[in-house]
Amino acid sequence: MSEYMLLGIKTKLNLTSDKKVLMSKHAGIKRFTYNWGLATWQELYQAGCKFNYRTLRTFFNKHVKAEYSWIKEKGVCQKITEFAFEDLNNAFTRFFKNLGDYPKFKKKGKNDSFTVNCGGKPMPFGGKSIKLPTIGWVKLHEGLPHGTTSKVTISRIADDWYISFTYNQKKPQNLEDRTPVVGVDLGIKTLATLSTGTIFQNATYLRKYLKELARLQRRLQRKEKGSSNRLKAKKKLQKMFARIAFLRKDLLHKITTYICKNHATIVLEDLNVSGMMSNGNLALSISDCGLYEFRRQIEYKSEKFGCKLIFADRWYPSSKLCSTCGHKHEKLALKDRVFVCPNCGFEMDRDLNAAINLAKLAYSI
Numbered sequence: 492m493s494e495y496m497l498l499g500i501k502t503k504l505n506l507t508s509d510k511k512v513l514m515s516k517h518a519g520i521k522r523f524t525y526n527w528g529l530a531t532w533q534e535l536y537q538a539g540c541k542f543n544y545r546t547l548r549t550f551f552n553k554h555v556k557a558e559y560s561w562i563k564e565k566g567v568c569q570k571i572t573e574f575a576f577e578d579l580n581n582a583f584t585r586f587f588k589n590l591g592d593y594p595k596f597k598k599k600g601k602n603d604s605f606t607v608n609c610g611g612k613p614m615p616f617g618g619k620s621i622k623l624p625t626i627g628w629v630k631l632h633e634g635l636p637h638g639t640t641s642k643v644t645i646s647r648i649a650d651d652w653y654i655s656f657t658y659n660q661k662k663p664q665n666l667e668d669r670t671p672v673v674g675v676d677l678g679i680k681t682l683a684t685l686s687t688g689t690i691f692q693n694a695t696y697l698r699k700y701l702k703e704l705a706r707l708q709r710r711l712q713r714k715e716k717g718s719s720n721r722l723k724a725k726k727k728l729q730k731m732f733a734r735i736a737f738l739r740k741d742l743l744h745k746i747t748t749y750i751c752k753n754h755a756t757i758v759l760e761d762l763n764v765s766g767m768m769s770n771g772n773l774a775l776s777i778s779d780c781g782l783y784e785f786r787r788q789i790e791y792k793s794e795k796f797g798c799k800l801i802f803a804d805r806w807y808p809s810s811k812l813c814s815t816c817g818h819k820h821e822k823l824a825l826k827d828r829v830f831v832c833p834n835c836g837f838e839m840d841r842d843l844n845a846a847i848n849l850a851k852l853a854y855s856i
Contacts, residue, residue: 496662496794501655503632504645510629514645514652517571517626518603520562524575526596527555532579544580548573568625574606574642604646613639614656621654629654636660649729663796673754674849676809676842677762677785679776683746684842686850691746696738697779700731707731739781747788751796758849759789760809761802803852813837814847 506514528547535542551572556562563569585591607624608614614624617637622628623645631654640656647653674686682693707728714721750757764782768774793800803809810830811820818834823841830844831837 494662495659497657498660498791498795499655499657500635501653502635504652504654505630505632506652510626511652513566513626514647515603516561516564516567517605517607517645518647519599520567521571521575521605522597522599522603523559523562524551524572525579527551528576528579529594529596532583544576547579548576551576566625568607568623570607570610570624571605574608578606602646604644606642606644608642611641613641614643615639616656616658649733650726651733669753669755671754672756672758672850672853673750674758674809674846674852675750675760676846676849677760677780677782678842679773679780681842682742682780683750683785684840684846685750686843686846688843690842693780694738694742695776695779696735696742698775700735704728704731739779740784743781743785743788747785747792751789751792751798754798756799756801756853757789757793758801758803758853759786760807760849761805762786763805801853803849807852809845809848809852810841812844812848814839814844814851 504510528544528551531547532542556572562572579594582591582594586593607626609624615622615637616635616639619631619634620628621631621635621643623643638658638660640658643654643656645652645654670687672686676684678684678693680693681690683691707724711721711724711728714724762782764777767777767782770777790800792798808819811823812818813820813830813832813834815837816832816835818832820830820833822833823830828841830839830841
């Protein structure tokens with residue numbers, strides 16, 4: 492087994508106004524290339540021609556680029572067109588595997604991003620700045636560990652630009668004095684209840700800022716379409732959504748890091764989040780928890796910290812079983828927050844009882 496693992500970093504860029512304009516140009520060229528490739532793909536498919544994304548990329552580089560001088564403008568990295576066709580191919584691959592919808596044409600200002608590399612050479616990073624191909628040095632919002640990566644992706648969130656990439660990091664050694672097994676029960680009011688008795692409350696950031704979001708959305712609707720004031724109102728709304736997402740993700744990172752660093756074996760429920768979201772009364776609260784993101788972080792952090800991760804079956808009745816005698820409580824309702832066993836009379840907080848049952852499941856496998 493390799494002692495290294497692939498990790499990802501995403502951090503904010505501190506850009507000057509000129510650099511922001513340059514980033515927008517790169518994103519625009521990537522968007523144009525992607526849309527040209529998608530339109531050509533559809534035309535060739537309807538005509539019955541045999542082709543692949545490499546064929547489109549070669550034709551674009553030899554014939555289309557020459558018609559648009561702004562693509563080869565000074566300071567623009569030419570690698571973005573290469574990765575635009577790779578992104579298009581990946582989108583179709585996901586579609587044919589039923590992992591995503593049919594590729595759509597990209598719109599300006601929506602999910603703006605582009606990818607660059609150093610032509611196969613390793614790209615060093617470290618400290619509070621990084622040198623990008625053709626673009627030059629850019630400052631980072633936070634210091635990074637030193638290492639190398641093969642490519643970087645620049646993306647825009649609200650009115651800010653972020654850089655993300657993967658790199659190889661040495662796996663940490665097995666941590667001492669870790670709790671052997673922990674069961675984690677996820678919920679709405681209490682985000683995570685551990686079988687050890689530790690409780691993490693849900694901050695409900697979305698619900699907290701609902702009134703502010705409604706106010707910003709009303710301001711946006713009142714602005715004239717195409718006006719600069721509408722653009723300013725749109726950016727303010729986007730920043731508020733981004734703030735909510737970052738606050739939620741920061742909370743989840745702190746919780747999942749604590750769980751993975753301090754426990755050797757973790758038992759989670761295999762929740763059907765999409766099915767839970769279909770409940771109109773609970774959809775807002777469930778989306779505010781970030782349950783899918785919680786699972787995603789636990790999965791890669793358990794590998795990082797050398798934990799064993801076990802998923803309980805989706806139909807395992809962890810909330811209805813008595814953690815003392817094992818009796819199943821058939822009449823337990825969702826509103827009942829205290830578990831009272833009808834067989835032995837044992838009483839305990841509902842979530843803690845479920846977490847203990849999940850922890851016991853690890854010993855039976």
